[in-house]
Amino acid sequence: MNQVVPSNKRGSHELATTEDHEDFVTMFIEGQMFGIPVLVVQDVLGPQKITRIPLAPPEVAGSLNLRGRIVTAIDVRLRLKLPQKKTEIGAGMSVVVDMKGELYSLRVDQVGEVLSLPAAKFERNPPTLDTLWREFSTGIYRLEGKLLVILDVPRLLDFTKSEAI
């Protein structure tokens, strides 16, 4: 008897979440540690040649070529309303994320390691958290001695809601 057997498409989430741990790529901006779910991160880049985009919002540093794909470079410091660093645009590390098929590179001060953290420890944003972080954060993890702020990447890249241009 003929029967159609559907091919087993493994859910993409199976790998990353082992039971109740989630993996994050950590990075530093202005001394504060941030984290982005590892599944969202495509690449970590070193210094890049960035083309300026005239008339773009100031948080958009420009665009760069990543293996044939055009990636929009975002200056996260500006997005977080932090003072801009005096270094060259394009110098420094950046984390490339994929948002709805578009690639964005988030420029940070430093990129740290990948941490695997138990989901249970994930907390809502405490009221003491700086308002700046709070707007773009989904929550925090308390690690020894420091706070890891989990970045809300869609929010970060959503320029329409905020007061951009």
Place this chain on the structure above:
Amino acid sequence: MDDLLTEFLTETGESLATLDVELVKLEQNPAPQILSNIFRLVHTIKGTCGFLGLPRLEAVAHAGENVLGKFRDGELQVTPAAVTLILASIDRIKMILNHIEQTETEPEGDDKDLIAALNAHAEGRDVAPPPAAAAPPPAPAPAPAPAPAPAATPEPVAAAPAPVPAPAPVPAPAPVAATPEPEEHAAPALPAQVAQQQVAAAGAAAANQESALAAQTIRVNVELLENLMTLVSELVLTRNQLLQMVRGKDDSEFATPLQRLSHITTDLQEGVMKTRMQPIGNAWAKLPRIVRDLSVETHKKIDLQMLGAETELDRQVLELIKDPLTHMVRNSADHGLEMPEDRKKAGKSEVGKIVLNAFHEGGHIIIEIADDGRGLGIQRIRNKAISNGLATESEIEQMSDQQIAQFIFRAGFSTAEKVTSVSGRGVGMDVVKTNIEKIGGTIELKTIDGKGTTFTIKIPLTLAIVSALIVECAGERFAVPQISVLELVRTTATSEHGIEVINSAPVLRLRDRLLPLVSLRTLLRLADSAEEQAETFIVVTQVGNYTFGIIVDRVFDTEEIVVKPVAPILRHINMFSGNTILGDGSVIMILDPNGIAGGTGEMAAVDNQQAAGAAASRGETRAEDQQSMLVFRAGNSDLKAVPLALIARLEEIDVTDIEASHGKPVVQYRGKLMPLVTIDSSFSMKTEGQQPVLVFSDHEHTMGLAVDEIVDIVEEQLKIELAVNKPGLIGTAVVSGKATDIIDAGFYLTQAWGDWFGSDKDSRKTQEGLRVLLVDDSPFFRNLLTPLLSVAGYEVTSVESADKALTLRDNGSTFDVIISDIEMPGMNGFEFAEAVRNDGPWSGLPMVALSSHATEQDFERGREVGFTDYVAKFDRDALLQTLAQTLSTKGAV
């Protein structure tokens, strides 16, 4: 969802689309072929419904089939009422199908009313007369667009207009493998196969016909094609990179294989692009039905003509323009075309025409939507614009009709008196324009009150890979689509093509036009340059009918680039239409000429108008007196000039060839003796080397005017400032900004011949003693033509105005022929001609018009008012010939 059901929905959906078109065709022309097509389609639907257990559908289809059967058997006539009824049943089926698609079950309720109506009609019981004014559209003119092929035949490798979820193999075997929708399974289950064959059997008749065709075509999932397209784009990019790398090295072993690769890539690119091309008829498919319904609803008679339906364009583009096109056709039907009675009163035929015309032109597809209705109603638009606060009274005053018409593209603008279900809500045209511009197209309109309106849409044929000119500004590079670039102009601080500033807007004088300019630096707010630019380049760009120039620092070369859309956060910047990666790996933005034109927009539009106005008034006088002048020096350092038109050739004569005759210099020139004349006695010819000579010639006579040097040839508006009473000189004018003496060519001509050939007047034949009246306000021309005509043997009287001429007439002077200028202050040539012809002793005289304007309309006008002939001012030969002809005809009569 069940495979079977899905296939059923797809196929039936297509059948219904076909039915719409076929029914409209049937209404216009009840041919048995169309009828049996329709019957078969409905019969198939009924059969399948029954098989699948969809009773409601089956009932409706059955009732419809009944009526159609009666048509086919000739028992019932195909009337508009009947067709409306059938169309209603089609709509009902569509509705039910929709519901099934959402919920997999038929909707609650039944169609007793519809079925009863259908049955009543079938039995001839309903006596309702067809709605009064819904007269059937008249016998069709050129056939409406070819309907999409009957459902069973898949389009050749193209997606059908309705979104295609999965490929449905037509009648027989081997289902074509293609990417299935997520809900479906890869391989059709056996029950599906069985059902397929059932369906196939049910539609046997159709199937047989189309199976032959089906074998040559194949259904492919659209996503697959999109992927292919992207891959090919990447391939092109990589090829460009390779080419760039090899470009430097002349002797590389890679050169030849790379060349081959390049050709193949280009061919592949073209091939894949073709797979995405679809005939525009697909977008037009629904229109006949829509127009028919509109015509019934609005009680108007409408004839829809679709030309060029086979013109192909990219599928993506097709999807995007479908709605705009429909919207515009509805507008034409609803607002543009008048009621039949009004049309009759206006002297038009009762049937309004809407014509769709599509064709390719230079890398674009042009789509025209024209109607012969009442036009847009400029007055109403004017009022609406003012009342909506879009412009002030004074601004409107300055605008031309066509400019005012543009207001309809503003959001929220609608001059419809009432909002109908069809249109009038004012959300239409701005969306249409935006959609069209999104794909890089333009839309223009032309409207004439009372005559009709025509929209012209121009869309680039390919979206993905374009040729672009790479330019640089403030150290940054940008790409400009080659298709919009007309030319490049290089300007330096000292060049003649300088950038001028009129009303604080930079413009460039390019040939005979003033070109508004925009600085890319300013527009994109780039860094200011530290030093003055030694040279700048202007990219002359055209968007629709608007031409302007973009100022950039440098221009590189043209490259084929792959257009990638900008990131969503940058989409609102309308200066850019995308970005791309160049051969060297750098990312650059692609400029959008539309957006840039918009940037110059408000600021330039007003300035442009004023500048244009200034230029126009200058231009008018220019056209009037604009002449090509040859500027030279002879005898001293003063500049002299003569109309270029009089000069036959510029020569350099070897002094050794100059001989003497009767003490005067001559030279053997082209087999004849040509006398050489000097400007005045102070001039001495060269004694060695080459002597520059301006050669004038007239019939068999040639004369050479010796000069020192030829300075320039310029186009200039000739205005004699200082008149001079010296023989050989007419006066002084400003030519190229310098005071220049204008010589009297006629004087020198007579100098050469008068003394020289002595009494050759006798050798003149029939024109002897004939009297010519020359009317021209310009002393220059009178001066020029009088000697010309005298030498030809006429007796010339010249006057400076038509009034003076008429005074002569009233005083009793008579002539044999009148030559008159057209552009004169006071009474112009046309009016003069009318005055002469209307009454008086001269009414029978031949009149020749002389003018620097020589268009068809001018000729027409000339003939209308009574001129016997029309000659261009500078064509001396033509003038003499015309005179001779005119007079000889007169003589013959």
